[in-house]
Amino acid sequence: MKLIFWGTRGSIAKPGKGTIKYGGNTPALEITSGSGNKLYLDAGTGIHALGNKIIKNNSPREINILITHSHWDHIQGLPFFKPMYSKNFKINIYVSPNNSFNPEDIINRQFTSQFFPVDKDVLQAEIEIIKLNESMNFQINDFQIETVPVHHSKNTLGFKIQNDNKKLAYLTDNEIFYEGELPRLNDIEEKNKDLINFTKGVDLLVHDCMFAFNDYAQKIGWGHSNNLSAVLFARAASVKKLLLFHFNPEYNDNRLDEICADTRNFVKENSIDVDFELAIEENAYDI
Ligand SMILES: [Zn+2]
Ligand SMILES: [Zn+2]
Incomplete structure (x- = not known):
């Protein structure tokens, strides 16, 4: 696979000038299978450039997008x-319902006059909304x-995607639980068994790194993780490679470089066997 x-x-x-290296768009990921099939994850602002590429490359008619939330x-x-505006495409959007949001609202609510100048009748593609739920396998x-x-x-939702015997886990917007000031491996193993089991041994884990460790203390319970808990989680799940992702918009490239260096020191000082990088927009990663 390629990501x-x-x-x-x-x-x-x-x-802006401060985010050129790591990128400024919100999440959209493109996965290509060994035989060339495509799968897309999330539809943040990055999907604009991805859509232009799909049109330019005359990509296959059927588009599949998995939305985490x-x-x-x-x-x-x-x-x-x-592609939503072209009748050449069939677009399948996979999304899980929640209490206040029907899956269909992912289109319906965005195409109301409060938020957008025209209604959804302008969409030419055949669009199908497919409901997901927890613990599916398809x-x-x-x-x-x-x-x-x-x-x-x-x-x-988080997703695990397998192709050609390679596995990618995508856990964006996820808070790794731990107690105490500094995260510890055995505490993380104890409090995150559900997701450690899910990600065990994957070839690549893409994980939330919204906060630097020092900033996380003020954001406990916000549903996001920090750089140190993420590397310990990856170690606990024995993942082969970790890409930190979903960066705080307050952090410019210099700050993210510092966070990367701090993480390397933490990994070295504590002898944590983890291969990690910070994800970079428009970079391709082989899995
Ligand atoms: Zn998010
Ligand atoms: Zn979120």
């Missing part, structure tokens, strides 16, 4: 996803997909 990030930022898009940063790009083309509930707002 390209079209957005690496959490919460709100942050373009309906927070703005994961759906806000949909009205600007050009197939799209040659991708085998599993869902899991994560530690975030209710009904937020």
